[in-house]
Amino acid sequence: MPHATPAYPDELVARAAKTRLVGFDVDGTLTDGRLWFDEDGRESKAFQVLDGQGLVQLRRAGIAVAFITARNSLVAANRARELGAEPHVDCKDKLACLAGIAARMELSMDEVAFMGDDLPDLDVLRGVGFAVAPANVHHWLRGEVHWVTPSRGGEGAARELCDLILHAQGRVDALLDGRRR
Incomplete structure (x- = not known):
């Protein structure tokens, strides 16, 4: 049975087809942007499992993944390691990183x-x-990106990017065929 894939503009498919490394900010992209602290100052965050599965599939396809956040977040570093992504926390110059x-x-x-x-x-x-x-990108940045995902951060946006990359690189059928066995 063929899989349903959204129709993507050719420019996005071309950019995604070349992608070998994907970096993600954490707060507001992999989470909904809210920070939770308990009475002892310990931080917690909620991550979307769908996003995590997308990151795992990217890695299985040979595409490197990195979390890059300006915050010194043990929670983000732990989630990155859990998914096999490179954790880069307390990174003030994200481009250099x-x-x-x-x-x-x-x-x-x-x-x-x-x-x-x-x-x-x-x-x-x-x-x-x-x-x-x-x-949920801040409106000042909308004109700076090639694509704004339909979903908000922490609600499947990262998975949409992962799915686009896997589609553009012709890897979806192999992933689905491997699951049918």
Whole structure:
């Protein structure tokens, strides 16, 4: 049975087809942006399981994933490690961080995607080949990205990006066939 895939513009498919590394801001993209602290100051966040499964499938397809956040968040680092992504917390220069990962992997920035939602992400969004934002992106950044996902951060936006990349690289049928066995 054929799978249902949204119709994507050719430009998005072309950018996604080249992607070998995907960086994600955390708060507002992989979460809904709210920060929760208990009375002892311990932080917690809610992550969408659908997003996590998308990140796992990217990694299985050979695409590297990194979490890049300006906050020093043990919660974000733990979630990244759980999913096999590189955790980069307390990173004030997100573009330099992502460019360093790309250089280590011998990738051009044209082969890198990033999902961000607010001003701390602006430089990195401008510096990658595929700039993406969730539906809740701050309005100042809408004109700076190639695609705004239909879903909000923490509500499936990251999965939509993962699915687009997997579709553009022709990997969806293999994923589904592997599940049918």
